[in-house]
Amino acid sequence: MHAQGNIRKQALSVVVFCLYDIPSISFSNLISTPFDITNSHYTITTLAIDTSPKAMIGSVGSFKSCHPVLVHSPSTTSTPMSTASLRPSILSAEHLDELAKTLDEANCLYWGAALMGMAYTFVDQMLKTGKVQKDVEKLVPRLRLVCAALVIPVDIDNSDSRANYLIEERISGTFVKYINNNSAVPARILDSKEAEIGLFLCFVQHIQYHLSNEMVYLSDFQGSGDLLTDCQVITGS
Numbered sequence: 194m195h196a197q198g199n200i201r202k203q204a205l206s207v208v209v210f211c212l213y214d215i216p217s218i219s220f221s222n223l224i225s226t227p228f229d230i231t232n233s234h235y236t237i238t239t240l241a242i243d244t245s246p247k248a249m250i251g252s253v254g255s256f257k258s259c260h261p262v263l264v265h266s267p268s269t270t271s272t273p274m275s276t277a278s279l280r281p282s283i284l285s286a287e288h289l290d291e292l293a294k295t296l297d298e299a300n301c302l303y304w305g306a307a308l309m310g311m312a313y314t315f316v317d318q319m320l321k322t323g324k325v326q327k328d329v330e331k332l333v334p335r336l337r338l339v340c341a342a343l344v345i346p347v348d349i350d351n352s353d354s355r356a357n358y359l360i361e362e363r364i365s366g367t368f369v370k371y372i373n374n375n376s377a378v379p380a381r382i383l384d385s386k387e388a389e390i391g392l393f394l395c396f397v398q399h400i401q402y403h404l405s406n407e408m409v410y411l412s413d414f415q416g417s418g419d420l421l422t423d424c425q426v427i428t429g430s
Contacts, residue, residue, distance in 0.1 A: 374413035
């Protein structure tokens with residue numbers, strides 16, 4: 194109820210932001226290239242945000258909610274509101290505190306893309322050896338993390354536009370939780386195709402854990418179709 198009460202009441206806000214794309218890089222380059230906005234390139238972008246409770250995508254979470262957004266930059270055409278979603282930080286009224294927590298969310302997606310890429314590189318290398326049955330290749334789900342970006346208002350001194358947002362590629366279809374963050378097995382209530390994806394993602398966790406020298410793997414897998422989002426990065430330290 195506390196989170197619900199913090200949802201911003203305005204029906205539509207149009208604000209100018211600095212947009213920082215969250216790139217997808219190899220795991221080998223991840224440690225030496227952390228996601229940081231200090232010296233990163235950004236694009237000046239206008240967002241039209243529908244923050245009304247009726248427009249909310251899904252139910253409000255413990256720390257954030259999800260809303261539709263129209264993205265427009267001078268160099269591109271507008272992205273329709275049906276193809277992007279927005280996750281505002283509603284943890285604190287302090288701008289810097291919100292930014293730090295939104296950066297944590299952005300880094301989970303940043304690490305997630307690299308770790309998924311590492312797993313698929315391993316899978317593809319194994320398929321090329323010829324030691325794997327040919328029909329196995331058709332069974333491998335081809336999944337990826339959503340494209341996403343961190344946006345920070347240009348005018349942070351304006352009390353009406355101080356929120357930082359994580360914008361994500363809109364996920365269509367039925368949302369599925371494949372693996373919970375407190376379990377190493379697929380969720381119980383999955384149909385046959387979803388269960389196959391869940392088992393594959395368990396396999397992916399083993400690859401990530403092994404190839405990172407038992408240091409890191411992903412959990413809390415969820416999404417729809419070939420898209421995943423909001424993963425958790427589990428580390429040994």
